[in-house]
Amino acid sequence: MMKLGILGTLSLAIMLISQVAFAETVKIGFVTTLTGGAGAIGNDMRDAVELALDHLGRKMGGSDVKVFYEDDTFKPAVGKQKTEKLVKKDKVHFVGGYIWSHVLMASRNSVVGKGPFMISSNAGPGPVAGKLCHEDFFSTSWQNDQTTMAMGEVLNQLGVKDLYLMAPNYAAGKGMVAGVTRTFKGNIVGKDMTKFPAQLDFSAELAKIRSVNPDAVFVFYPGKHGLQIIKQYSQAGLQDKIPFYSAFTVDSLNLPRLKDLAAGGLMTQFWAPDLPTPVNKIFVQDYRKKYGRYPTF
Secondary structure, eight states: HHHHHHHHHHHHHHHHHHHHOOSSSSEEEEEEOSSSSHHHHHHHHHHHHHHHHHHHEEEEEEEEEEEEEEETTOOHHHHHHHHHHHHHHHHEEEEOOOOOOHHHHHHHTTTTTTSEEEEESOOOOGGGGGGTTTTTEEESSSSSSHHHHHHHHHHTTTTTEEEEEESSSHHHHHHHHHHHHHHOSSSSEEEEOTTTTOOOOOHHHHHHHHHHOOEEEOOOOOOHHHHHHHHHHHTTOOOTTOEEEESSSSSTTTTHHHHGGGOEEEEEEEEEEOOOOHHHHHHHHHHHHHHOOOOOO
């Protein structure tokens, strides 16, 4: 996820530089989650930015670069506050980052139309590609429902007739569910939109799945929620009974803890660390060399 997102963000920024009159330094604000349970993802994003700058010689369009990192603490109100600080106080030319769709949506109006360009590195809520489309907003990732539209087609090819859906009840979760629902041709026999981020106990929902006994289950649970849903799915005795499909639920952060629990699951995503493209091989190799670990997602 992060390879194209971060490198794409900086590459896009370089292309946009010609449209902006710079003095000596290009100023970039980067809003992400750096603390708490989701902080591991945000810190990986920050480290990827630093690696991308190394690849660029720490310059963009011949100008020096200064990055202002801000922690949204996984909260929309804080993300908006930090975004406003970057625009009004730090006078940045670009605002990038954003893991979470609800944080991006809360922050959007503080940037678009105010002078800087806004570039999402991860979050992809549908409205910003529709009724909220704006010439100042760019994305280097995807629209939330794209990857799960692909999953719907995969489920059709596998002959799944009855599908149960689970996702967190926030912007990205709604988009992911909408995508698979749009392309899946069978029956949606159950759907649970769980409280986010508070809910980590899914026993009630898993009991419903056992009762309904669908052909397959599709979930979207990023971060620590992904670890919990997969562990609890296995503990409930469902892993060997009902096929489990997902998007952005297993990543390099939770896979070492999940181990064999992740085996047999199928995901649709646009990137993985072992994607055999030349640019990805360089990215993963250099990331591991610099930080001693694989990049997230």
